[in-house]
Amino acid sequence: MTRTSLDHHNCSFARTVDIIGDRWSLMIVRDAFYGVRRFSEFKERLGVTQAVLSSRLGRLVDHGLLIKEPPGVGGRGEYRLTGKGRALFPAMVALMQWGDRFIHDDVGAPIVINDHRTGQSVDPLRVTAGGEPVSLPDLAFTLGPGASESTRDAFGRLQNQKIVDPRGA
């Protein structure tokens, strides 16, 4: 597969997608949150080829989402999420909750995330502004301090900067 890099984009979403926006990287990060550490365990759980797994793990290490710990005596190195990797947790939860709602709604979630101190499951993630819930029609994209000239230009050519057209289906 020819891979088109998005790393030149002046967009936090595109740059994030450039690093983890493929099925195997996302599944590796999921499994790392599950506590998977060893190459062989990722391989068995994901059913991915050695070459693909090796390339994706290497990329996640290069970008600082995982560290590879040196092997112990006779052992093999283990992969662990760094703080940068763990910071993907809200995104992972949001993707999982979307699937719970739209794919597994009939039978219930296969896996639930609980606070083990209280047994309470995590709440659906909601977007807020100033601590108050906001609905999509109230939100708009605006240019931020890091916007490049090309972003300003492309942004100006958008038909509207409202986040979704309220006429949407």
Added chain:
Amino acid sequence: MTRTSLDHHNCSFARTVDIIGDRWSLMIVRDAFYGVRRFSEFKERLGVTQAVLSSRLGRLVDHGLLIKEPPGVGGRGEYRLTGKGRALFPAMVALMQWGDRFIHDDVGAPIVINDHRTGQSVDPLRVTAGGEPVSLPDLAFTLGPGASESTRDAFGRLQNQKIVDPRGA
């Protein structure tokens, strides 16, 4: 590219990744939130080939994230997010915020999302349980009502079901 389907997985995350877990689908959904509607506009903004764009848009329509509206007189059909597509908003915000924090932290976010009534920008997404903030070491994965036999089996073989090992880097 040979595409390995994840749609047999008994996992909301894997099933979601199966639908949108590739760079172009994610970028198309981003642009749809930006208000992009026309095939030609997606193509120009993303720099993607006609064939890839057509296949990804078709898949997003098939899975009910976009609808293609019938063309008006002499016009072309436009793609709009459905409710199911718009429900990806928290996940998109979470991915964008991760990039803001880890990629564009030095120069500031290129694009900011504001409540246009108040001008306040959206808050960082936080995972809560019972309305209270929770930190990763307090969370655990548990089997839910929709867990299949194979999920129960694979889950039992995990070394631990804590979400991250507090020893993590």
